[in-house]
Amino acid sequence: MTDTPGDAHQSLADLVYLRLRERIIEGEYPSGQRLVERELADGMGVSRIPVREAMQRLEREGFLTVQARRGAVVADFGPADAEHFFAVRESLEALAASLAAQHATAAGVRDLERILVRTRKAAEAGRLRETVSLNADFHREIVTLSGNPLLRDMMAPLDGRLRRLFRLTTDADSGLPMCTEHQQLLDAIKARDPETAATLARQHVAGTRAFALRTLGD
The missing domain is CATH 1.10.10.10 (Winged helix-like DNA-binding domain superfamily/Winged helix DNA-binding domain)
Structure with missing residues (x-):
């Protein structure tokens, strides 16, 4: 340089x-x-x-x-930091999923499907770093499909922290269960069901939160 x-x-x-x-x-x-x-x-x-x-x-x-x-x-990223992060992320992810179910284009849904296929292959092969990166890509794409530029701007600063948290807490055994939850969320978005999409997003974040706090607390 x-x-x-x-x-x-x-x-x-x-x-x-x-x-x-x-x-x-x-x-x-x-x-x-x-x-x-x-x-x-x-x-x-x-x-x-x-x-x-x-x-x-x-x-x-x-x-x-x-x-x-x-x-x-x-900076440290301990349980207290994770608590603050998830408190914000749960509401924003639910909103993003709800809006995506209302506004996602067919092309956007196909992009989500492609990310999920790649994530599942990476998880099955035990490629943890790739799985973590694609997990973040999936969530980022849902925010994009929300069609709300203000929400994208609000979520963008959280992206790096999300990837760091995934890197600190994701293990080889969590990849495929994560893909199952992503598939359910994708199905709700495809079905144009904003209420179910929001509920599934909240449940997904809550599950990730519980797992992350256990891992960070060890």
Whole structure:
């Protein structure tokens, strides 16, 4: 990477942000790890300016926290954090599912079906990282199919936290049961049944919440 002014610099800052964010989500930088601006810049071959901007953005989004005498460290994602996250997510996911059942196009439903097919194949093959990523894709697609741009904007900042939570709590045995629940939700959306879709979304989030809290509490 090289650092250049203007739009190129902004693109570089975005790229650094995405790389650091992905490393946190995937656990390459675990909770509590100290991130040093100079070391990150040297490792990525960039100046410290885009790294500083990326770290400030990650702090605003809850991925990093600044501690006295330690500087920036990767934020914890414990049971209390999960409780707050699920309290918000349950209502928004139910709304997204209800709206998707009302507004999803045939092409949009086919996109959901394709994601679910890929998720099931990944789960059957034990490809955990791919399963986690596709799980997040499925939920993101339902939000898109809601047809509500404000809801998309509200859910977008939660996407990274959702992927991080899935990465921390999903195991090889949870992939196929998750696919079964996704199939039921997909069927309700295809049937244009917003009430059932909302109920299933709430139940799915509640089940994920219970499993995540058990896992994080171990």
